[in-house]
Amino acid sequence: MTGVSDIPQEPHYHGHRxxxxxxxxxxxxxxxxxxxxxxxxxxRSIPRRDVKPLAKALLARFGDLARVCAASPDQLTxxxxxxxKTALDLKLIQVLAVRMAREQVTGRPLIxxxxxxxxxxxxxxxxxxxxxxxxxxLDKKNRLVADEFQARxxxxxxxxxxxxxxxxxxALDSSAIILVHNHPSGDPTPSxxxxxxxxxxxxxxxxFDIVVHDHIVIGRERTASFKALGLL
Numbered sequence: 405m406t407g408v409s410d411i412p413q414e415p416h417y418h419g420h421r422x423x424x425x426x427x428x429x430x431x432x433x434x435x436x437x438x439x440x441x442x443x444x445x446x447x448r449s450i451p452r453r454d455v456k457p458l459a460k461a462l463l464a465r466f467g468d469l470a471r472v473c474a475a476s477p478d479q480l481t482x483x484x485x486x487x488x489k490t491a492l493d494l495k496l497i498q499v500l501a502v503r504m505a506r507e508q509v510t511g512r513p514l515i516x517x518x519x520x521x522x523x524x525x526x527x528x529x530x531x532x533x534x535x536x537x538x539x540x541x542l543d544k545k546n547r548l549v550a551d552e553f554q555a556r557x558x559x560x561x562x563x564x565x566x567x568x569x570x571x572x573x574x575a576l577d578s579s580a581i582i583l584v585h586n587h588p589s590g591d592p593t594p595s596x597x598x599x600x601x602x603x604x605x606x607x608x609x610x611x612f613d614i615v616v617h618d619h620i621v622i623g624r625e626r627t628a629s630f631k632a633l634g635l636l
Contacts, residue, residue, distance in 0.1 A: 420456070421447055438469050445497060449490040458485045473498035474531030502527045506551070513546040514582065514617075522620070522627055529586040529622040537564050537585040541578035542617070549576050564601055566608035573614050581609070583619040583630075592623030599635060606636070 424440060425447075433441060442459040450458070465483055466472045472480075473494050480491035505524035514521050529536060537555040540548060552572065555563050573581055583602060587593075594602075602619045609616060619630040630636045 420454075439463055442469060442472065445494070446490065449487075449493045450485075453485075458483070461485070470527075471531050473501070476533070498527075510548055512548075514540065514542060514548060516546075525584055525620060525622055526627065529584070530624055532586050533588055535586060535588055537583075539569055539572070540582040540584060541573055541576045542580040542582065543577070544579050546580060546617075549578050564605075566601075566605040569605055570608045570612060570614060573609070574612060579613065580615045580617050581605075582617050584622065585619075586622040590624035592621040592626050592628035594619075594621055594628055594630065594633070594635065599630075602630060602635070 424436075424443060427440075428436060428444060436444075439456065439459040442462060443455050446455040446459060461483055462472045462480075463469070466475050466479075475494075477488065477491040477495060480486045480494060481488060486494075502524070505520070505527045508520040509517050509524055512520075529538075535557045536553065537557075539552055539554055541550045541552065543549050554569065555565075557563060569581065572578075583605065585598070598619070598621065602616065606616045616636060617631070618636060621628040621630075
């Protein structure tokens with residue numbers, strides 16, 4: 405005779421998943437803790453395990469949702485329970501977030517869409533672990549023509565070549581540019597090297613009437629604008 409204990413039992417986390425999905429459907433995510441949102445993202449990657457401990461471990465390791473998704477696949481797989489597949493699924497979230505933020509500025513005059521521009525740049529660079537330098541090329545109406553990666557450096561240095569930036573601006577028929585880089589240290593205060601490099605780019609662009617509208621430095625929590633600081 406088969407006893408109750410012999411009947412296959414549904415894993416305890418299945419009910420938890422159903423309840424969490426129901427809460428998300430009802431509220432659109434409002435009121436859910438960060439680890440619960442991360443659990444929802446992990447459900448599809450890891451269908452046969454309780455992922456609450458993993459979600460909490462990831463947040464403990466990296467600090468917050470943005471840093472979890474911005475971490476490299478190698479860093480993510482260092483956390484026990486994160487496979488290469490799961491790491492790529494988490495990276496997809498970051499790429500989608502950056503792409504959606506970029507869509508808010510594409511085709512619009514950036515000078516009048518400044519808040520959306522900063523949201524996009526923070527999404528793209530605030531949690532990078534090495535210094536990256538990008539250039540936003542604008543047309544005569546200050547619309548974004550191209551957003552291009554120029555250099556990646558060590559934790560505190562990215563090599564930048566003013567002539568190459570000007571050459572690219574001419575090729576794109578761009579009349580203005582916005583310089584952007586991040587400080588992995590978290591502090592967006594421009595360094596003397598940042599200031600000197602910006603001056604060199606401004607000088608290189610002058611003979612061709614290419615204007616540097618601003619140089620934005622992205623930190624972990626704040627941004628710094630050369631124009632606002634009186635450095636341009």
